[in-house]
Amino acid sequence: MSSDVRAAARPARRGPDGPRPASGARGPARPGGPSLGARLRRVPLLVWVFLLLPLAVELFWVFWPAANSFSLSLTRWDGISPAEPVGLQNFTDLAEDPIFRTALTNNALWVLGFGVLSVVGGLALAVALNKPGRGVGFYRSAIYLPMVVSMAVTGLFWRVMYQPGGPVNAGLEAVGLGSLQRQWLADPDVALAAILVAAVWRQVGYIMVLYLAGLKGCDATLEEAAAVDGASAWQRFWHIVMPQLRGVNTVVFAVTVIDSLRTFDIVWAMTRGGPYNTTQLLSTYMFQQAFTSGNLGYASAIAVVIFVLAIGFIITYLARQARAEEQS
Template identity: 40%
Template sequence: MTATMHQSETELVIVPKRRKKPSRGRSRRPGVLKFGYWWWALPGVVFVIAIHYVATAAGGVFAFTNWSGIGSFDWIGLDNFRKIFADPTKIAALRNTLFLAFGSVILSNVAGLVLAVGLNRILKTRYILRTLFFMPVVLSPLATSYIWKFIFQFDGPLNVILNAVGLGSLARPWLADPTWAIWTVLIVVVWQSTGFAMVIYMAGLASVPVEIEEAAAIDGSNLWQRFWHVTLPSIRPAIAIATTLGLVQGLRIFDQIMALTGGGPANATATLATEVYKQAFSLGNFGYGAALALILTIIILIFAVLQQRVAQGRTTGD
């Protein structure tokens, strides 16, 4: 018992008990304080709800009317949607939309990943190269598209170079050819979006532990095996982000098409986004254009949710 008393006294000396500080006044209720924080964010929340959600909901309502943008309108139900799916030009616009979306996502992500892996190595000029490859992202899509339009003209630099090297048979009016016009748009979109994917992949590669790659190299794995089995699984969150954002941007491509071809020739490069502009603002069929916009919005939501589901499933499975 004496030993126990000595031990307790020693503990009191070495580890003294903390005294509770006397409370001064009433303590603030956390609910009131949190509610006070909301007042600062309230204007921004109101603007976001009014501009994005209320305007989108209003457009969705007009999709079921025959409103021309001015005056009264009648409720016509699903007639606009029946006209859309019965019109071959709108089906072709849907195909072009999906082609540009998936084509730009695949090509820009592959090119961005290759550039990110290459620039992730120790290079003296990697910072300059990062800036050069990312520069097209911050440039205006309209300005760059007009430059590419000059390049793709029949008497432009591309055909001049082809004639100079003896490949004049390949020269053609690229933007006026219904077969090649959609490919020229895809080239411009990929050129401008590759830098964005590169930056996302470089951020993902920065989080890959070097020790894992070194251990794989010691075990005898070559460069491709280390990339496929070590690097690629480690940057799956970056892949999910880059592909989702790229897919959303690809589905609503508008500026490049309007600057390069205007949707032509013969609607060969028309997409749902250009058809929305044409029907709602050029022809005055606002209800019809709103129906096209609603279809485009639903397609974007479906693919974005599916992409996130697939990415989460792979991460959970691992």
């Protein structure tokens, strides 16, 4: 191990710049310290291997394929004969494609429905279950239990629930709403909403965990002071607690949109985009085009659209992480 040799030499070399750590530059050297060359020399070879190996794995399996998708989106390719460049043809075709438009609309509805329902539900539950008390631990566990069930299994669970003679219809009958009974997943009008309910069932727990952590970081004395001044519970929530949750809100917002654009498993498990493509999302349509129909170029174009829609939120999330990084 050459690194040991280098380390043995280090204490001696450290001698001259001994005062530096004491002057506040704790941990790795900050820019503005020694020159780039000096800093590079101080990083042992083993550490370069430690960094470059994982980086190479990610470059190979993530960044290189992602770059490939962009070039593939400009081709017509069936995976067997060579790809044939077609310029922006795929994208103009997409604009005319009624199924793509349905998928796009559905995805917009999905972001809204999934976001609003899981955030309102998760936030309300977090506020209700914030203070410890009898049964609170049990309630919390019950709410986030669905999170450990995979999206695919969630889909199957709810397929059972939605069967014509299944619990959902029987439950409606039992509470006197028998007229609402229907074939939930076979009815083009309600199939997407039915899937949404299943997805929200699984997501609420996650959002609740995020908000519970946010609430723990809130300053309780501010709320008490407002209560003494006569602010109602609702006013305290909106004017004292919510502003303090701004950071969590940004994360929740970005995570929800990124997750919504990725949603695939649950739709695939429940309807595969049917009936008559009414539950098609961008991801399921992309997958179908790629691996069922074999239109790899066209599918890549859909993937590029998903990327373009997601990138703004990815940057929002990254910017927040970068800022948090600087503060600590």
